[in-house]
Amino acid sequence: MGTRRFVFTGSGEPFLHQNALEFMDRISHAGCSFAVNTNGTLIGREIIDELVRMGPGELRINALAGSKETYLRTHPGVAHETFDKLKNNLLYLADRKKSLRVRYPEVTLFCVVVSQNHDGLVEFAEFASLVEADRVHYRPVYDIGDQGLATTVVPTEKEAAHVRQQIFEVKSYLESKKIAHNINHFQITFRNQLDTIELYRIIPCYYGWLATRIDADGLVYPCCRCNEPLANSYEQDLHEIWYGERYREFRKEALQINRRGTSVKSCVCNSCPHFTANLRVYSMLHPIKWCAGGMKRIFPHYIKIGAQ
Helix, strand or coil, X not given: CCCCEEEECCCCCHHHCCXXXXXXXXXXXXXXXXXXXXXXXXXXXXXXXXXXHHCCEEEEEECCCCCHHHHHHHCCCCCCCHHHHHHHHHHHHHHHHHXXXXXXXXXXXXXXXXXXXXXXXXXXXXXXXXXXXCEEEEEECCCCCCHHHHHHCCCCHHHHHHHHHHHHHHHHHHHHCCCEECHHHHHHHHCCCCCHHHHCCCCCCCHXXXXXXXXXXXXXXXXXXXXXXXXXXXXXXXXXXXXXXXHHHHHHHHHCHHHHCCCCCCECHHHCCCHHHHHHHHHHHCHHHHHCCHHHHHCHHHHHHHHC
């Protein structure tokens, strides 16, 4: 069907699946690329060797910490040696890539900023440099409206102030080490200034044509911010689902989001992680409006993040 990029993610650790490497190898043999969202704890040397052999791929490792002490705070109940294993395996990966003079798999380290690691943003950047990560992404924690999460993991006002104090040092350090980052994006979203529904009052959502999400149980969703499945791939052929009536209805509604000014049904559009993709499509479909500078004047933050 023309898919060129695959992402293994969602509701669990991908490397727990007994066929994970086989899936990735099939993608590689087809000339496509893949990314894996993982906690990194199951990526031993044998798996690393296989991933290096496969070629174009990306490991998105949500480590949350740059030291053993912080790792134990953010991962209660794990074995004390887990962080050391993760660090040593990442060092092994960096060494293998250098010795073989290969680029892949690329490594992106993610740090979801919570109360338990709010003081460790700089050490996380230093950890990224130590293991020679390709990029670093910081993200505010999303409490999904759960009061229990809000009171246990969301940084307090004092902790949030400490986070903001570290940002400039983190940005300067990462750039000195030539490590790509998303600090500009993080600064905006951490201050809760990036409500993407504002953007979708101006541009449509094209994501229904760009990607799809298929859960392990076969349920098919048009977006990871949508909570109502369109079909089940165990019951219908994916080609039939992709071109089916329910998908057409979703695309039509998403394409009109800027006319309504409200979220697509059953989707959380005010915290859309795919707005950069929609910005790129909009710029290609409406080059005159884009180049005229109107979008840059209205939404400078979105444009700056989209460029990243």
